[in-house]
Amino acid sequence: AEEQVIKMEILTGIESPSDCLDKRMTLQVQMLSNKLNEGEELTLDSLLKQWLNATQLDNSTLAKAQFDRVKAATLASLSAESK
Helix, strand or coil: CHHHHHHHHHHHCCCCCHHHHHHHHHHHHHHHHHHHHHCCCCCHHHHHHHHHHHCCCCCCHHHHHHHHHHHHHHHHHHHHHCC
16 A cells, blocks of 8 residues: 555655655656556556555554545645646
8 A cells, every 4th residue: 555655646746755765766667667668657546546445444543644645645636737
């Protein structure tokens, strides 16, 4: 689930937490490679669906933190679309 959150942050231009920066760099390279080699381009919608399927939304601190990051990415996307 963390991977989908980081990919959403990448797509929307939001910074990831400092403890995710190495993973973010790896995912950025992977996403670029997939786009160039396979024409695969991820969408926020598809990542959100993947995240919802992979996440157990409970009251844990991790779930709340991920939800807040997903919310920020979604709001950033909506803000960019309205410009």
